[in-house]
Amino acid sequence: MIGNANILARRIPRQHRSRQTVEAVLAAVPLVLKRHGVASITTNRIAEVAGVSIGSLYQYFPDKSSVFSALHERHVGDVRNILERNIAAPKSSSFRELVVDLVEELVDLHSVETELHQLVSASVDQGPEHFRRALRAVFERAMAQCGSENMNRILFVLPSLVEGVVHGVTLSPLTSSQAKGEAVKATLAYLSAHPELGR
Incomplete structure (x- = not known):
């Protein structure tokens, strides 16, 4: 299974603002896919569309996987x-x-x-x-x-x-x-x- 390491490495969002950040990141992926195609799905593009800093994204998601x-x-x-x-x-x-x-x-x-x-x-x-x-x-x-x-x-x-x-x-x-x-x-x-x- 993928991502046992990724799952363990992910910080769990506990506060409302943290959960909003995670939701924004996940919601951004289909938007990037529709607007720019599969090749454009990078953590930088996801963060940009989500309206969060790349540092904020990396707090909860260490990589695209x-x-x-x-x-x-x-x-x-x-x-x-x-x-x-x-x-x-x-x-x-x-x-x-x-x-x-x-x-x-x-x-x-x-x-x-x-x-x-x-x-x-x-x-x-x-x-x-x-x-x-x-x-x-x-x-x-x-x-x-x-x-x-x-x-x-x-x-x-x-x-x-x-x-x-x-x-x-x-x-x-x-x-x-x-x-x-x-x-x-x-x-x-x-x-x-x-x-x-x-x-």
Whole structure:
């Protein structure tokens, strides 16, 4: 995993002003990307767009990799919140509907700032395994209530399927709505082979 050294080296913002500085730095990255392109993402340019001194940036981010690491941590937190919210208080009663709700929310999350997501994913040495494991845990908990006899087979396929279509959104030329529709169709096509999971 990236950035264990970077994470440890980062100073934790405790005061309101410090947190504002960190937020400004993180918010500046997509702006630099849109205005100037990937090659222009440097700590100096990030600090300039954020409206902070380079010294202030370095207090919290020793290098550009640590900025990307912080953006990745934030994204992982957003994904975790979606998963936890859906398993704690599902909007629907069936497993099938739970999965569709999750896919739709995760596609929405990954449809925002797709170029930034690609850049951060490429810069952070962490594959999608953690995402698949988290999905598997959610699906396993929900399926236990369905009493599916095919749980192991479904858990072999479904987390990878959902991870693939969700992360595929960042590379897709489709609109967010189109991508969501295709992701849901692919998921439902697989789930249709397992009617015991509910309609």
